[in-house]
Amino acid sequence: MTSAGPAAIPAVPERHRAPGHGGGPASATSVRVHKQRLHLSHVLFALPALLFFLVFAILPLIGVLALSFTSWNGIGAIEFTGLTSWTDALTRETTWRGLLLVLFMIVATWLLQTPLSILLGTFLAGQQRYRNVLAVMYFLPMLLSSAAIAITFKSLLDPNFGVPAGLELEFLQQNWLGDSTLVWVALLVIIAWQFIPFHTLIYQGAVRQIPQTMYEAAQIDGAGRVRQFFSITLPQLKYTLITSSTLMVVGALTYFDIIFVLTQGGPGKSTRILPLDMYLTGFRGNEMGVASSLAVILVVIGLGLALGVQRLGGKSSSASQLEGA
Amino acid sequence: MKNIQLTRRSMVGATLGASALTLAACGTSGPGGSGGSGGGGDSASYWALSGQPNETITEDTVTAFNELGTGTIDLTFFQNDAYKQKIRTAIGAGEAPTVITGWGGGGLRTYAEEEQVEDLTGWLDENSEVKERFIESVWEAATVDDKIYAMPTGAAQPIVMFHNKTVLEDIGVEAPESWEDLLDAIEKANSAGVAPIALAGQSRWTSMMWLEYLLDRVGGAEVFARIAAGEPDSWLDPAVVEMGTKVEELLAAKAFADGFESMAADSNTDQALMWSDKAALMLHGGWTFGGMKSGGGTFVQDGRLGFGPFPTIEGGKGELTNLVGNPAGYVSLSAAASDAEKEVAKTFFADGLMTDAVSNALVESGSVPVVQGQDDALAASDDAEYLQWIYSSLQETPAFTQSWDQALQPTAAEELLVNTEQLFLGKLTPEQFAENMNATLEG
Numbered sequence: 001m002t003s004a005g006p007a008a009i010p011a012v013p014e015r016h017r018a019p020g021h022g023g024g025p026a027s028a029t030s031v032r033v034h035k036q037r038l039h040l041s042h043v044l045f046a047l048p049a050l051l052f053f054l055v056f057a058i059l060p061l062i063g064v065l066a067l068s069f070t071s072w073n074g075i076g077a078i079e080f081t082g083l084t085s086w087t088d089a090l091t092r093e094t095t096w097r098g099l100l101l102v103l104f105m106i107v108a109t110w111l112l113q114t115p116l117s118i119l120l121g122t123f124l125a126g127q128q129r130y131r132n133v134l135a136v137m138y139f140l141p142m143l144l145s146s147a148a149i150a151i152t153f154k155s156l157l158d159p160n161f162g163v164p165a166g167l168e169l170e171f172l173q174q175n176w177l178g179d180s181t182l183v184w185v186a187l188l189v190i191i192a193w194q195f196i197p198f199h200t201l202i203y204q205g206a207v208r209q210i211p212q213t214m215y216e217a218a219q220i221d222g223a224g225r226v227r228q229f230f231s232i233t234l235p236q237l238k239y240t241l242i243t244s245s246t247l248m249v250v251g252a253l254t255y256f257d258i259i260f261v262l263t264q265g266g267p268g269k270s271t272r273i274l275p276l277d278m279y280l281t282g283f284r285g286n287e288m289g290v291a292s293s294l295a296v297i298l299v300v301i302g303l304g305l306a307l308g309v310q311r312l313g314g315k316s317s318s319a320s321q322l323e324g325a
Numbered sequence: 326m327k328n329i330q331l332t333r334r335s336m337v338g339a340t341l342g343a344s345a346l347t348l349a350a351c352g353t354s355g356p357g358g359s360g361g362s363g364g365g366g367d368s369a370s371y372w373a374l375s376g377q378p379n380e381t382i383t384e385d386t387v388t389a390f391n392e393l394g395t396g397t398i399d400l401t402f403f404q405n406d407a408y409k410q411k412i413r414t415a416i417g418a419g420e421a422p423t424v425i426t427g428w429g430g431g432g433l434r435t436y437a438e439e440e441q442v443e444d445l446t447g448w449l450d451e452n453s454e455v456k457e458r459f460i461e462s463v464w465e466a467a468t469v470d471d472k473i474y475a476m477p478t479g480a481a482q483p484i485v486m487f488h489n490k491t492v493l494e495d496i497g498v499e500a501p502e503s504w505e506d507l508l509d510a511i512e513k514a515n516s517a518g519v520a521p522i523a524l525a526g527q528s529r530w531t532s533m534m535w536l537e538y539l540l541d542r543v544g545g546a547e548v549f550a551r552i553a554a555g556e557p558d559s560w561l562d563p564a565v566v567e568m569g570t571k572v573e574e575l576l577a578a579k580a581f582a583d584g585f586e587s588m589a590a591d592s593n594t595d596q597a598l599m600w601s602d603k604a605a606l607m608l609h610g611g612w613t614f615g616g617m618k619s620g621g622g623t624f625v626q627d628g629r630l631g632f633g634p635f636p637t638i639e640g641g642k643g644e645l646t647n648l649v650g651n652p653a654g655y656v657s658l659s660a661a662a663s664d665a666e667k668e669v670a671k672t673f674f675a676d677g678l679m680t681d682a683v684s685n686a687l688v689e690s691g692s693v694p695v696v697q698g699q700d701d702a703l704a705a706s707d708d709a710e711y712l713q714w715i716y717s718s719l720q721e722t723p724a725f726t727q728s729w730d731q732a733l734q735p736t737a738a739e740e741l742l743v744n745t746e747q748l749f750l751g752k753l754t755p756e757q758f759a760e761n762m763n764a765t766l767e768g
Contacts, residue, residue, distance in 0.1 A: 073736065075417040076439045159584025160520075160598055178526075178586030180750075266527055267586040268750045269743075283410045285739040 061299065067292035074286045085289035095294065098274035099301075105188075105273060106252040106305075112192050113199060113248060114241070120196065121203025122233055135204070142197045150261035153190050177263055180270035187271060191258060195251070199244045206240035207233060246309045253302050274298060368397035369423035369662065369669040372412065375402035376591075378615040378690035379479065382683065390677030396669030398424070398677070404591050406528060413735070416441050416659070423662040423670045428731040429466030429475055429655045431553075435735060436657065437469040443658040446473045448671060455675050462719075463653040463695045466727055476674050479654035480692030481719055482611040484534050484728075488631040492519055492605045500631055501606075502645070504542075504571075504638045511580045514605045520582035522575075523604035528590035529742040530730050532749045534608055535575075537649040537729055538635040539568040545642035546724035552766075553732045560763035564642075569748060569755020571638070576751055586750060593620060600624035608635065610650060611715060614708070615691040625691070625708070632711055634718070648722040651731070653695040688712065693719065737765040 071081040089095055124135045141149070156163045157176040164172035176186045210233065218228050256275045259265065265272035265280060272280070275298060282291030373383045380402060387400045401422070403411060408426070415421045416436065425442065427433055436442045449456045456464075459477050467475040488500050493510070496517045501507040514521035525531045540548055544564025551559040575581070582604055588594050596613055598604035600621030607613070614632070618625040634645050656678070658670050684694035684702070691708045693699065693715045703712040719725070730738040744761045747753040753761070 073435065074413055075435065075441055154587075154589075154592070157587075158592075158594060159587065160582065160603060161594060175584045175586070178584045178588075183587075263587065264527055264589075266746060268747050268752050280739075283414060286413065286735050 064292045064295045064299075067288055068296050070289045070292075072288040074283075074288055081289065085287075085293045088287075088290045089293035089297070092290075094269060094272060094277050095274070095297075097269060098272055098277040098294075099297075101271070102253060102255075102273040102275065105255065106249050108184075108188055109191060109195075109252045110245065110248050112188055113196050114245065116192070117196050117199035117244065118203050118234075118237065118241075120200040121205075122207050122229065124200065124204045125207035138200060139197045141194050142201075144194075146194065146257040147261055149190065149194055150258045153186075154262050157186060178267050180267055183263060183267065183270055187259065187262070190262070191255070194258070195248070199248065202240055202244050203237065206237055210236045242309060242312060245312075246306055249305050249309055250302055253298065253305060367395075367665055367669050368399055369666040369673065370399045370401070371424035371426075371656075371670075371673075372401050372403060372408070372415075372422040373426050374405050374408060376405065376616070377619045379612070382686045382690065385686065386677060386680070386683050389680070389682060390673055393676065395672050395676065398669070398673055406589070406591050416661075419661050421659040421661055423659050423666040424673070425657045425659055427475060427655045427657055428651065428728070429653075430727050430731040431734040431738065432731060433467065433474055433655065433657065434469045437472070437474045441660050442474050443660050443667065444472050444474060445476065445658065445674075449473055452675060458679065458696050459653075460695050460697060462725065466652050466731075467655055475655040475657040476678060477653035477695050478656055478678050480612070480687050480694050481651070481653055481715070482692070483648040483650035483715065483718060483722075483725070484538065484608060484635075485611050485614070485632050485715070486635050487599065487607045487609060487613070487617075488633070489599050489602060489605055490629045490631045492602055493631070495519075496605065500633045501636045502633070503636050507606075507636050508574070508578060510605060511575070511578045515579055519602070520598060520604040521578075521580050521606060522582065523595040523598040523607040524581045524585040525588040525590040525592075525595040526581065526585040526746070526749055527587050529746045530728070531590050531595070531609070533729055533742060533745045534610075534649070535572065536568060536745060536748075537726065538608065538643075539571045539638075540564060541647050541649060541724075541726060542635065542638040542643035543567045543571070543641045546647055546726050549726055549729065549732075553727075553729075555766060557766060558763060560759050560766060562759075565759045565762070566755040569758050572748055573751070573755065576749070581749075596620065599630070611692065614711060618691050618708075632714065644723060646718065646722050647724045647726070648718060649726045649728065651728055652725060740765045 068085055069080060069082060070078050071084060072078045120138065124131055124138070154177070159165065159175055159178065174182055177183050214232050215228055218232055223231065254275050255273065256279065259271050259273065259276055260279070263271045265276050274294060278291050278294040278298065281294060282288050371387065384400065387398045391397050412421070412425060416425070421441070433442070463477040463481070464473060467473050467477060492514070493500065496510070496513040496519070498510045498513055499506070501510050511521040544562060544567070548562050548564045582598055593616060595607060595609070596617050599607050600617050614625070614630070617630060624630060637643065637645050658667060662670065679694070679696055684696050684699060687694040688699065688702050688706050691711065693703065693712055699716070703709060703716055706712055729741060733741060741762060744753060744758050748758050
């Protein structure tokens with residue numbers, strides 16, 4: 001249904017191209033024209049961000065790639081050992097387990113957080129006062145740091161001195177962080193508690209952008225609330241969904257802090273997801289070479305996933321979402 | 326194979342940067358500007374471990390030294406488990422503090438071999454009065470290839486079998502001295518609804534303390550001595566497997582407190598189980614006596630905390646008097662520090678680190694300081710019974726084995742901790758444990 005945009009571009013008459021970057025509405029065509037001329041000012045504007053990216057993202061990446069072909073204990077001399085670190089990293093059972101766990105985590109966090117965030121975001125998009133009050137409460141977890149959240153939940157879930165033990169509630173008295181299955185229930189809920197507010201905020205903003213006229217038209221056609229949600233709200237949220245999902249997927253892939261503080265990857269290796277495995281291998285096991293190989297694997301998977309999710313939006317991601325509005 | 330020497334500082338910077346990139350956030354980006362080789366003047370930085378009662382003692386020690394006017398020590402505290410990773414990264418990055426807290430043994434060996442810490446042998450020979458203040462036995466873990474790289478400090482910390490006298494009385498058992506006693510106590514505690522043994526299993530070295538004593542009692546101190554010396558197949562000694570089956574027995578008897586898998590020693594919940602009468606026994610370092618004294622209300626003061634040696638195992642080679650634990654705390658001098666910083670640190674080592682005031686404070690907190698001539702002070706202390714017992718145990722022990730994770734090289738120690746946790750979760754058989762550990766010997 002959005003195919004009208006891109007298909008129409010070649011048909012746009014020549015005259016649009018002539019003024020270059022003159023005034024007027026920014027159509028898809030004029031954006032193209034801008035790309036053809038590289039002005040000094042453009043470069044200068046991009047330079048700070050570019051430098052920052054180069055120094056803090058690209059350079060370390062090259063460093064890690066170089067380190068992955070070495071063997072290094074963190075304080076001694078760095079020894080070039082070819083593919084040893086790679087074969088080590090790829091033959092370790094923890095690597096594959098960590099990879100599976102992190103993929104599981106991506107799917108589980110997405111399935112848990114996306115529907116809840118969309119529903120909450122839609123709900124909070126309403127302008128009623130009580131919704132604003134609730135919104136403030138829902139967004140509270142965003143103010144807390146991950147370490148604080150992890151330490152708090154660790155105390156709350158303590159098997160002997162935590163809330164379940166204190167309230168003497170039988171069904172809550174589980175070995176939440178010490179059982180290899182239950183620990184995932186606890187983790188996913190805590191992570192959802194931390195990140196749903198953020199995604200809710202994105203969706204709330206997006207829902208408020210949807211023109212009221214669409215809902216009015218739907219009402220005239222006799223569409224109920226539920227029908228409006230599925231036929232207008234959800235389709236209009238498509239690009240927000242992609243943005244939010246990208247953040248969620250890449251975020252889950254590199255997820256580290258709460259798990260590190262809460263479980264240290266335990267019990268055993270139950271929550272030792274790949275990013276955590278990388279850290280523990282490098283900084284506790286002092287095998288920087290192997291850890292660097294794991295880091296490279298993570299970067300590649302992360303890039304792949306981010307590009308993949310973007311692709312889901314189709315090539316027309318710059319096309320208008322509002323035709324008919 | 327070609328050796329390429331890359332500059333360390335830039336590579337660590339690169340790695341840290343990549344961590345910041347690939348990890349959303351983590352606590353390892355280098356330390357703040359303090360310390361390192363850049364500073365001048367007459368001050369030196371000192372990273373120490375947090376946790377009472379030692380935190381206050383260390384703080385008072387440094388304050389007292391700073392008031393002498395011979396130099397200034399900048400003190401920063403870190404939590405034990407986190408510090409172990411932080412200090413290594415800092416040393417690798419050339420950002421180490423002047424005074425490095427450590428544990429001697431295998432970790433110190435890697436620092437010494439990479440020339441990251443100063444050789445103190447010559448300085449100690451010149452200042453023999455400094456060296457002679459200490460108990461002779463504490464220097465061993467500070468020595469690498471006949472050279473001394475660390476100063477002993479603080480207290481001797483053997484691992485002790487603590488018990489809650491009230492709980493043991495309620496369930497009708499004595500402090501266990503044999504394996505059968507122990508299993509009997511576990512069963513009675515379980516049927517009385519208290520936790521038999523408090524254990525902070527998430528910290529892993531806590532579970533390892535059980536292995537240390539079990540292996541000693543089964544096979545004697547020689548088994549681990551061979552392992553620490555790196556002898557081929559030393560982990561495949563039948564005593565190691567026997568040690569593992571003892572752990573299995575304990576697990577089958579539900580010996581450890583509910584949820585021990587997720588309890589961390591840094592939060593002291595294991596000690597809390599003891600002083601709140603929720604657990605009968607706890608195998609822990611001697612320093613927890615001070616921890617329970619300062620944190621557990623009047624638990625220690627009322628004389629309800631019992632202590633004793635680890636039980637013997639019938640048919641085993643280890644004696645009741647064999648000890649395992651930390652011979653002392655250690656501090657080293659960073660080789661990367663400036664001469665001025667080193668001078669201040671050495672003055673601190675001589676005139677601040679273990680003064681009489683410090684050893685008195687240690688005795689008062691319930692530890693045995695590692696300096697000579699403490700008999701009278703120990704006898705006069707509120708905790709005389711405990712302190713004199715520790716002191717005489719140290720004097721009489723035929724074998725004092727250093728804690729495994731400190732005696733071994735860091736990478737092997739991490740492998741040990743990983744496998745220990747798996748063993749205590751019942752996810753490894755004793756045979757697998759022995760084989761996994763044996764694989765670390767080749768490297």
